[in-house]
Amino acid sequence: MSNLILILPEHLSRTVSSLRSANPKEDFVIFIECSKDWSTANNHKKKIIYSLASMRQFAADLVKEGFKVEYLKIEDKKNSGILELELELAVKKTGCEKVVITKPGDYKTAKRLRELSQRLSVEIKLLEDDRFLCDEKSFNFYAKDKNNLRMEFFYRNMRKKFGILMESGKPVGGKWNLDAENRKFPRGGIESIPRVQHAQDQITKGVIRLVKKSFAKNFGDAEDFNFAVTRTEAVAVLEHFIQNCLPSFGEYQDAMLAGENEMFHSQIGLYLNNGLLAPLECIQMAEKSFYAGLAPLNSVEGFIRQILGWREFIRGVYWIKMPDYAEANFFECDRPLPQFFWDGNTNMNCLKQCISETKRHAYAHHIQRLMVLGNFLLLSGVSPAEVNNWFLGVYADAHEWVELPNVTGMALFADGGYLASKPYAAGGAYINKMSDYCKSCAYNVKEKVGEDACPFNYLYWDFISRNRKKISANQRMSMIFRTYDKMPADRKKQIASDSRRFLDKIA
Numbered sequence: 001m002s003n004l005i006l007i008l009p010e011h012l013s014r015t016v017s018s019l020r021s022a023n024p025k026e027d028f029v030i031f032i033e034c035s036k037d038w039s040t041a042n043n044h045k046k047k048i049i050y051s052l053a054s055m056r057q058f059a060a061d062l063v064k065e066g067f068k069v070e071y072l073k074i075e076d077k078k079n080s081g082i083l084e085l086e087l088e089l090a091v092k093k094t095g096c097e098k099v100v101i102t103k104p105g106d107y108k109t110a111k112r113l114r115e116l117s118q119r120l121s122v123e124i125k126l127l128e129d130d131r132f133l134c135d136e137k138s139f140n141f142y143a144k145d146k147n148n149l150r151m152e153f154f155y156r157n158m159r160k161k162f163g164i165l166m167e168s169g170k171p172v173g174g175k176w177n178l179d180a181e182n183r184k185f186p187r188g189g190i191e192s193i194p195r196v197q198h199a200q201d202q203i204t205k206g207v208i209r210l211v212k213k214s215f216a217k218n219f220g221d222a223e224d225f226n227f228a229v230t231r232t233e234a235v236a237v238l239e240h241f242i243q244n245c246l247p248s249f250g251e252y253q254d255a256m257l258a259g260e261n262e263m264f265h266s267q268i269g270l271y272l273n274n275g276l277l278a279p280l281e282c283i284q285m286a287e288k289s290f291y292a293g294l295a296p297l298n299s300v301e302g303f304i305r306q307i308l309g310w311r312e313f314i315r316g317v318y319w320i321k322m323p324d325y326a327e328a329n330f331f332e333c334d335r336p337l338p339q340f341f342w343d344g345n346t347n348m349n350c351l352k353q354c355i356s357e358t359k360r361h362a363y364a365h366h367i368q369r370l371m372v373l374g375n376f377l378l379l380s381g382v383s384p385a386e387v388n389n390w391f392l393g394v395y396a397d398a399h400e401w402v403e404l405p406n407v408t409g410m411a412l413f414a415d416g417g418y419l420a421s422k423p424y425a426a427g428g429a430y431i432n433k434m435s436d437y438c439k440s441c442a443y444n445v446k447e448k449v450g451e452d453a454c455p456f457n458y459l460y461w462d463f464i465s466r467n468r469k470k471i472s473a474n475q476r477m478s479m480i481f482r483t484y485d486k487m488p489a490d491r492k493k494q495i496a497s498d499s500r501r502f503l504d505k506i507a
């Protein structure tokens, strides 16, 4: 009996459940590049190049292994670009008795495949994606009966379960979380570490040409594409990070320097999220580096927490809360996304830097995303749907399961506190403390109100004031409201009018 195995763009791993026990002699493997899916958001050119090139490379490897591979390229005239249609045709063409697919990472594709299975003449078997370290059943059990979830306790359970950085049942070093040591700013700048350069073969070069031509109007630069597109290349990136960047990663992980897009960050999220790397291998490689005395505990623990804790936690939240999570809008925001999120044309230097780097690299690190871009969009009251659409399209590592909880839950507090204990709102002082952006800004970060004042400063208090009814009962916000209440009436009036003026201007 032969199976038709559908490989989705996020399943590029030889050990993914659909491929693990496949038989190259009998089974067929199909890849479908879906133009319809790429047109739902203004996707970054580098994101499209990365996805198509890594899919084509992976398919070529399967061919070398002896698999019978049907590959429908986006530019093929016979490819309608519609997943259901092409899969149905392939079933007829191959005569397979069963379609095998590892469960998609996003809700909509899973729903579409379930609906298709009602219509198809053959069974569609959706297998669990067991590359994640916490399966859905275990997460549901953990989350049961909880009104809100916090990552910290989930993370501790995961450390215990996998015995990572553990000694006699206790965390190595005595603390679970060393974030307090990870908030330094490199006053004297940093010495940039050159990254691994990948040679491009004909497959990747062909995709770059295709995207430059067919997606010319999309956001972002296609030039200097240097993402890994094969497992070998992705492993090289991981090893380079562990050896060269991990030792300094921890203490400077929240810092932002103009023109320093990479700092000491790993930039492996995109490889984890499409299968080129596996979570446990990254965790174990970092842990080994600590035990070998090559990287300090604060760096290693911080890195491991992102993968073993946050990444797994976020994925669990996504599946529990979908589909309603995509509609969450706690603050009832309806402002459109400012145009400068597409062109970086703003006098606010922090936003300009983060947007320009995003445009160039399809990457920004977590503090740039959360405390500059997300913070601004939260304070400005931009519609969560528009914000999610932007974040999903512009970052190469963004897939809905990881992007939506990070944006809706963490950045925008649009779920009303299911994920975060309070809104991640901050004035200009935080950005000034953690970056060098304010030094070259047209606005003055020390000024609280007025034409020259940093817009974050008055927008912050305006956000607090206009959302009072929704958040004042939150214990963690009480001091902030006490501070606001002590402000003179004319200061409050100016905060409101400066905010109105600014928001009208960017509308």
Ligand code: SF4
Residues within 6 Å of the ligand: 347, 348, 349, 350, 351, 427, 428, 429, 431, 432, 437, 438, 439, 441, 442, 443, 444, 445, 454, 455, 456
């Ligand atoms: Fe951003 Fe305000 Fe600093 Fe300018 S002054 S870079 S707007 S935080």
